[in-house]
Amino acid sequence: xxxxxxxxxxxxxxxxxxxxxxxxxxxxxxxxxxxxxxxxxxxxxxxxxxxxxxxxxxxxxxxxxxxxxxxxxxxxxxxxxxxxxxxxxxxxxxxxxxxxxxxxxxxxxxxxxxxxxxxxxxxxxxxxxxxxxxxxxxxxxxxxxxxxxxxxxxxxxxxxxxxxxxxxxxxxxxxxxxxxxxxxxxxxxxxxxxxxxxxxxxxxxxxxxxxxxxxxxxxxxxxxxxxxxxxxxxxxxxxxxxxxxxxxxxxxxxxxxxxxxxxxxxxxxxxxxxxxxxxxxxxxxxxxxxxxxxxxxxxxxxxxxxxxxxxxxxxxxxxxxxxxxxxxxxxxxxxxxxxxxxxxxxxxxxxxxxxxxxxxxxxxxxxxxxxxxxxxxxxxxxxxxxxxxxxxxxxxxxxxxxxxxxxxxxxxxxxxxxxxxxxxxxxxxxxxxxxxxxxxxxxxxxxxxxxxxxxxxxxxxxxxxxxxxxxxxxxxxxxxx
Amino acid sequence: xxxxxxxxxxxxxxxxxxxxxxxxxxxxxxxxxxxxxxxxxxxxxxxxxxxxxxxxxxxxxxxxxxxxxxxxxxxxxxxxxxxxxxxxxxxxxxxxxxxxxxxxxxxxxxxxxxxxxxxxxxxxxxxxxxxxxxxxxxxxxxxxxxxxxxxxxxxxxxxxxxxxxxxxxxxxxxxxxxxxxxxxxxxx
Numbered sequence: 116x117x118x119x120x121x122x123x124x125x126x127x128x129x130x131x132x133x134x135x136x137x138x139x140x141x142x143x144x145x146x147x148x149x150x151x152x153x154x155x156x157x158x159x160x161x162x163x164x165x166x167x168x169x170x171x172x173x174x175x176x177x178x179x180x181x182x183x184x185x186x187x188x189x190x191x192x193x194x195x196x197x198x199x200x201x202x203x204x205x206x207x208x209x210x211x212x213x214x215x216x217x218x219x220x221x222x223x224x225x226x227x228x229x230x231x232x233x234x235x236x237x238x239x240x241x242x243x244x245x246x247x248x249x250x251x252x253x254x255x256x257x258x259x260x261x262x263x264x265x266x267x268x269x270x271x272x273x274x275x276x277x278x279x280x281x282x283x284x285x286x287x288x289x290x291x292x293x294x295x296x297x298x299x300x301x302x303x304x305x306x307x308x309x310x311x312x313x314x315x316x317x318x319x320x321x322x323x324x325x326x327x328x329x330x331x332x333x334x335x336x337x338x339x340x341x342x343x344x345x346x347x348x349x350x351x352x353x354x355x356x357x358x359x360x361x362x363x364x365x366x367x368x369x370x371x372x373x374x375x376x377x378x379x380x381x382x383x384x385x386x387x388x389x390x391x392x393x394x395x396x397x398x399x400x401x402x403x404x405x406x407x408x409x410x411x412x413x414x415x416x417x418x419x420x421x422x423x424x425x426x427x428x429x430x431x432x433x434x435x436x437x438x439x440x441x442x443x444x445x446x447x448x449x450x451x452x453x454x455x456x457x458x459x460x461x462x463x464x465x466x467x468x469x470x471x472x473x474x475x476x477x478x479x480x481x482x483x484x485x486x487x488x489x490x491x492x493x494x495x496x497x498x499x500x501x502x503x504x505x506x507x508x509x510x511x512x513x514x515x516x517x518x519x520x521x522x523x524x525x526x527x528x529x530x531x532x533x534x535x536x537x538x539x540x541x542x543x544x545x546x547x548x549x550x551x552x553x554x555x556x557x558x559x560x561x562x563x564x565x566x567x568x569x570x571x572x573x574x575x576x577x578x579x580x581x582x583x584x585x586x587x588x589x590x591x592x593x594x595x596x
Numbered sequence: 597x598x599x600x601x602x603x604x605x606x607x608x609x610x611x612x613x614x615x616x617x618x619x620x621x622x623x624x625x626x627x628x629x630x631x632x633x634x635x636x637x638x639x640x641x642x643x644x645x646x647x648x649x650x651x652x653x654x655x656x657x658x659x660x661x662x663x664x665x666x667x668x669x670x671x672x673x674x675x676x677x678x679x680x681x682x683x684x685x686x687x688x689x690x691x692x693x694x695x696x697x698x699x700x701x702x703x704x705x706x707x708x709x710x711x712x713x714x715x716x717x718x719x720x721x722x723x724x725x726x727x728x729x730x731x732x733x734x735x736x737x738x739x740x741x742x743x744x745x746x747x748x749x750x751x752x753x754x755x756x757x758x759x760x761x762x763x764x765x766x767x768x769x770x771x772x773x774x775x776x777x778x779x780x781x782x783x784x
Contacts, residue, residue: 239782239784240782240783240784242773242776242777242781242782242783242784243782243784244782272777272782291763291766291770292766292770292773353764373628373633373636374628375628376627376628376636376637376640376641376644377637377640377641377644378624378640378641378644378645378648381644381648382624382625382644383690384687384690384691386708387706387708445628526782526783526784527694527695527783527784528783529695529699529702529703529773529776529780529783530691530695530703530706530776531694532690532691532693532694533694534693534694535694535784551693551694552692552693552694553693
């Protein structure tokens with residue numbers, strides 16, 4: 116890991132205390148009689164355990180699509196089964212307050228890659244082309260000597276897939292506006308067309324495993340670490356599952372919000388969400404099924420990491436690009452600033468740093484934090500233009516303070532009927548201002564976690580709004596809270 | 597047939613369907629606010645399908661009624677298209693909550709509307725054939741099959757199927773979105 120002298124970021128874990136300094140202070144404490152030798156040995160072991168066995172860890176970032184934060188087995192969902200992600204949660208930590216900052220595929224994905232808000236990287240909606248004006252964390256890793264792979268859904272507008280020469284492997288698809296398909300997906304493997312042979316989550320996982328298994332030695336005999344960005348199509352509609360999973364939840368009791376009904380999938384433009392056929396309940400069941408299929412392949416990947424002996428020095432992060440509304444507030448899909456759409460699952464397994472596997476973290480984690488966290492844990496200075504923060508300190512210590520607020524942004528995306536909005540989400544409140552068509556929202560998330568009561572234009576709101584508006588302005592200007 | 601008044605041959609058949617669609621739409625849209633899950637699901641189960649079916653298949657009522665009340669071919673076609681067009685307009689107005697007027701106008705060309713229009717063409721063709729068959733059965737000297745009607749039916753059916761065959765409609769959808777991007781860029 117880099118020493119303190121080489122780090123020039125204010126939010127990296129290494130800026131707190133370097134390993135060298137720790138050992139120096141422990142030695143001084145022992146010499147002065149403050150610590151006895153046996154305690155020193157314990158503390159030294161603890162210090163050494165914060166580092167991976169090899170200098171730079173391998174990194175696997177797994178991204179799902181539209182997967183809700185609460186649709187996981189360990190979150191006590193009524194029926195969904197996700198043993199792979201349950202295992203990851205047991206062996207790592209779960210960030211219980213993780214969010215995306217723009218609830219739409221392309222902007223959120225660009226935020227994950229660049230560590231910046233959408234107004235910075237410029238991919239404002241799924242019609243805005245990716246220009247590559249911001250450097251991705253994959254490119255930084257490549258510069259630092261990593262082998263890098265992007266495997267799966269890219270889905271950012273532009274002419275086909277971008278040129279990314281810093282990738283050693285680029286496996287993706289442009290079919291169906293970059294959404295691909297669950298079966299028979301036409302893919303591009305390093306620019307060459309290839310037909311997928313298997314169900315897409317299996318196919319991309321196979322590519323990831325093959326990449327992991329590659330021999331990677333530097334000329335001096337040292338091993339090169341790798342980073343895999345594995346981006347699943349699940350759980351994007353239209354939902355299709357392999358025969359052995361199809362119908363798995365056919366008899367599950369589905370408890371959708373009371374405001375929806377079987378015909379909801381046809382109403383209010385919801386057909387454009389890819390749910391033209393069958394009832395809303397059946398669509399929901401299929402959504403859960405594709406999550407389970409994806410989880411099966413995640414489990415397979417974790418098994419392979421184990422089998423290859425890579426577990427102890429491989430960072431694994433799982434997240435989703437955004438959540439999903441399934442009828443709450445009589446709305447379907449993503450885009451909205453409601454919690455169901457903003458919240459994302461976020462699990463980190465970092466064996467050399469996490470002291471409490473299975474633990475939970477309450478710090479707010481954002482999609483823009485993925486890049487700084489990965490770079491920080493790889494021992495690479497976090498670029499100053501990244502707007503996210505490294506979550507590494509909170510991995511080792513659940514009590515490290517986190518941020519108090521973040522910016523929420525959205526730009527209208529034709530033809531989905533959500534107006535452009537901007538807002539601030541604090542630990543306790545959410546304020547959202549719309550460009551047109553709706554009055555602003557103000558929710559007290561402590562008293563009203565389901566966001567049923569809009570406090571805007573109430574006396575309570577009048578007390579809170581000045582501070583929230585000031586915070587919003589500050590966030591838009593680049594301040595952190 | 598006797599040519600009845602404009603009101604009887606044109607306005608009334610359109611209005612009947614319009615009223616039923618409107619009641620079904622309002623009933624369906626607000627059923628969930630009644631506070632009774634039982635009533636909500638009952639009304640949704642009845643009014644939801646009624647609403648969608650009448651928007652999509654209303655011409656199968658309007659066209660024959662207009663036909664047998666003496667409406668001209670032009671009047672019959674226009675009468676059949678009014679309610680679906682009003683529905684499309686309602687959808688465009690719904691989008692105005694988020695988009696500009698021009699973007700809402702572009703929304704008229706969306707895939708669902710195209711399919712609906714093709715479906716209307718099919719229904720008008722079928723309705724015309726059935727009405728002629730009925731008249732012939734009543735002893736009128738009328739040719740049931742007409743080249744123009746068959747051409748309309750065949751063309752609409754072919755396009756309908758072709759559009760679906762193109763990735764279950766997603767191919768055409770991509771073209772539509774590309775058209776949007778060329779006209780409006782990202783829209784932001």
